[in-house]
Amino acid sequence: MNAANRVVFNTGILYGRIIITVGISLFTTRIVLDALGAEDYGIFNLIAGVIVMLSFLKNAMATSTQRFLSFFQGKKDKVMQAKIFWNSMFFHLMLGLALWGILELAGLFLFDGFLNIPADKLGEAKLVYHFMVVNVFFLILSVPYNGSLVAHENMVYVALVNILEVLMKLAIALFLYQTSGSKLIIYGLLMAGISSVSFVVYAVFCIKSYEECKISNRQKIDKPLLKELGSYASWNLFGSLCSLGRTQGLAVILNLFFGAIINSAYAIANQVSGQLMFLSTTMLKSINPQIMKSEGNGDRKRMLRLAMIASKFGFFLLSIVAVPFIFEMNNILGVWLKEVPDYAAVFCQMVLVGSIINQLTIGLQSAIQATGRIKAYQATVGGVLLLNLPLAFLLLEMGFAAYSVLAGYIVVEFIACCLRLYFLNRLAGLSVRQYFDRVILKEIVPLLVLVGTCLLSINILDFEFRFLFTMALAATATAIAINFWGLCEDEKEIVTKGIQKIKEKITKKKQLAFK
Template sequence: MQAINRVIFNTGITYVKTVVTSLIALYSTRLILNALGAEDFGIYNVVGGMIAMLAFLNAAMSTSTQRYISYNLGTANIESVKKIFANSVIVHFVIGILLVIVIELVGIYLINNQLKINPARIDVALYILHFVVASTFITVISVPYDALINAHENMTFLAVVGVVESVLKLLIAFSLFFLTVDKLFVYGFFTMLCTIIIRVIKRIYSKRKYKECHVNLIKEYDIDQIKELNSFAGWSLFGTLCSLARNQGVAVILNLFFATVVNAAYGIANQVNSQLMFFSQTMMSAMRPQIMKSEGSNDRDRMIRLSLTANQFSFYLFTFFALPFFFEMPFILKLWLKNVPEYTVEFCRSIILLTMMNQINMGLMTAVQAIGKIKVYQMVAGGIQLLTIPIGFVFLKLGYQPYSIVLVSFVLETISTVFRIFYFQYLTGYRAVEYFKKVILNSFLSLLPSVLLVYFVRIWLVDGFVGFIVLGIISSISYLLSIYYIGLTYNDKQMLMQIFSSLKNKFVTKM
C-alpha cells in the first residue's frame, strides 16, 4: 500500500496545483486576447506557438531521462544514477544547440517567405521567434533536473513552482494593459523571461536537494552510455517533434489558407485542451515513476497492470471534465473570452475528440519507454502523426472547413492507437484482443450512457449559467456511476476500497 499511498498523495497535491494554475491560465488567456487583439494573438500563436508547446516538449524529453533514472532507482544503484545524470546533461546540451539552429533557420524562412503576416508586423514576428529559440534552449538543457525531480516523485515542489509560474504569467497579462510600447514584443519577451526564471529555480533546488546533481561531467563521461542515452533521447525527441510538427504544422497550413483570426481560434482551442488534459497528465506524472521502477526491479507483471490502469484512468479523467465542456462550449467560450473568434467552438470540439483517442493509450507509451525499445514505436507512431500535414492540406485545398484538418488528425490518431496496442503485445505478450476488450471497450461503454443522457438533457435546457451547472452535475454523477459499474473490474473496485479505507484511517488518526 505504500506505493499506492504515494501515488494518491502525489496525485492529490498535483490536482490542487492543476486547479489553481488552470483557473489562472484561463483568465490570463482572456486578458492576453483582449490586450493583443485577435490579429496579434494569431501572430503569436502561429510564430511563437511553440512556447505553449514547451511544457509538452520538456515533459516528453524529461520522461526519456527519467526512464533511466527511475529504472536505476528501482535497482537502488545511486552511482549509476549519478553517471546517467551527468551524461544526460551533456546529451541535452547538444540537443539544445541543434534545436536552436533548426528552429532559427526554418522559422526565419517561414516568416519571410510563407506565412501570411502583415508586413508591418514581420520584425516583431522575428523577435518572437528569437524569444522562442532562447526559451527552447533553456528548457532543453534543464531536462535532466526536471527528470530527477520527477523520478524522486517530489510533486509538492513541482506544484509550488507551477503556481508561481502561473502567477508570473498572470502578471505579464495584466502589465499589457498599462504599456504604450509594442505589446506583442513585450509579451514575447516576458514569457521567455518567465521560462528562464522557472528553470533557474528548479536547477538551484535540485543542486541543493539531490546528491546525484553533484557530479564531475569529465569524470563521469561515458561514451557508451552517451550513445545509449542519445539513441533513447533522440527517438523520444523524434516522437515529441512529430507531435509538435503536427500541431504547429496545422497552424502553418491554416495560415496559408485563412487569416490569422483562424490561427487565433486554433490557438484558443489548444489552450482549452491543454487545461482539460492537466487532470489526466497529473495522474500520469504520479504513475510514471512507479511504472518505470517496476520494470527496473524486474516486476513486469506489475508494470503491465499499472500501464493498463493508467490507460483507463487517463481516459476517464480527461473525458470526465471534457464531456460537459464539449456540449457547453459556446457558453463557456463566450463567458471566458467575450469576443470569440470564428470557428473556435468547432476547433475546441474537434481537438477534444483527438485528445480523447490519445488518452486511451497513455499507459502504453510509458510502458514502451520503461522497456526501452522505442525506435520502431516512435518511427511508426510519429510518422502517422506527420501525415496530418499533407492530408490536411489536400482537404483544405478541396474547400473543406478549417477544423477538418483536426478531424483528419483524429482519424490518424485512431490508426496510431491500433499500432500501439499491437506493438505493446509484441513487447510484453499481453494479447491485443484482451486490451481491446478490457481497456478500449470498457472505456467507451462507460462513456456512452453519459454522452446520450447529456445530449438529450441539453436539448431541453435553457442556455446560460444555470443550464451549464445542471448539465455539469448530471454529467458528473452519471459518468461516475457508469465508470464504477461498467468501466471498473472487481480488482479495480477492491483497490479503490483499499484506498478509501487508507484515507479514512489516516483522517481518523489525525482527529
C-alpha cells in the same frame, strides 16, 4: 510510504495544483486575447506557438532521463543514477545549442514570404521568434532536473513550480494592460523569461536535494552510456517534435489558407485541450515512475497492468470533463471570452475528440518507454502523426472547410492508437484481448451514460450557466457508472484503499485540531 500510497498522494498533490492552475490559465488567456487583440494573439501563437506547448515538450523529453533514473532506482543502483544524470546534462546542453542553431536557420526561411503575416507586423514577429529560440534552449537544459524530480516522485515541488509559472503568466497578462508600445514584443520577451526562471528553480532544488545531481558527484562522460542515452532521448525528441510539428504545422497550413485571425481560434482550441488534458497527464505523471521501476525490477506483469490502468483512468478523467465541454462549447466560450473568434467552438470540439481518443492508449505509451526499445515505435507513430499535414493541405486545396483539417487529426489519432497497441504487444507481450477486456469494454457503458446525460441536459434545460449543471450531473452519473461497470476488481480495491487513506488523514487532522 508504500508504492500505492505514494501514487495516491502524488495524484492528490497534482490535482490540487490543477484546481489552482487551470482557473488562472483560462483567465490569463482571456486577458491576453483582450489586451493583444485577435490578430496579434494569432500571430504570437503562430510564430511562438511552441511556447504554448512547452510543458508538453518538457514532459515528453524528461521521460528519457526519468525512465533511466527510475529503472536503476528499481535496481537500487546509485552509481548508475549519478552517471545517467550527468551524461544526460551533457547531452541536453549539446542538444539545446544544436536546436538553437537549427531554429535560427529555419527562421531565415519562414519569414521570407512563407508565413502569411501582415507587412507591418513582420519585424515584431521576427523578434518574438528569437525570444522563442532562447526559451527553447532553457527548456531543453531544464529537462534532466525535471526528469530527476519525477523519478524521485517529488510531485510537491513539481506542483509548486507549475503554480509559480502560471502566476508569472498571469502577472505578464495584467502588465500588458498597463504598458504602451508594442505589446506583442513585450509579451514575447516576458514569456521567454519564464523558462529561464523555471530552469534556475529546478536546478537549485535538485542540486541541494538529490545525490546524483550534486556537483561533488559529477561523473565523467561515459561514451557508451552517452550513446545509449542519446539514442533514446533523440528518438523521444523525434516523437515529441512530430507531435508538436503536427500541432504547429496545422497552424501554419490554416494560416496559409485563411490568414492570421483563424490562428486565434486554433490557439484557443489547443489551450482548452491542454488545460483539460492536465487531468489525465497528472495521473500519468504519478503512475509513470512505478511503471518504469516495475520494468527495472523485472516485474513486467505489474508494468503492463499499471499501463492498462493508466489508459483506462486517463480516458475516464479526461472524458468526464471533456464530453460536457464538447456539448456545451458555445455556452462556455460565450461566458469565458469577450469575443469568440470564428471557428473557435468547432475547433475546440474536434481537438477534444482527438484528445479523448489519445487517452485510450496513454498508459501504453509509458509501457513502451519502459521497455527502452522505442526506435521503431517513435519512427512509425511519429511519421503517421506528420501525415496529418499533407492530408490537411490536400483537404483545404480541394475546397473543404477549415475544420476538415481536424477531422483528419481525429482519424490520424485513432490510427496512432492502434499502432501503440501493436507495438506493446510485440515489445512486451501485451495481450490484445486482455487490453480490450480490461480497458475498451469497461469504458463503453460509462461513456454511453456520460453522453446520454449531456444530451438530456442540453435538450431539456436552457439558461446562461447551464454548462455548470451539465458538468455536475454528468460527473455524478458517470462516476456511478464507472463504479458499477467501469472497474475491474483489483482497480476497485485500489480506489477503495485510496479513499480510506484520505479519510484516515482527514480524521487524524480533525483529532489534532480538537486537541
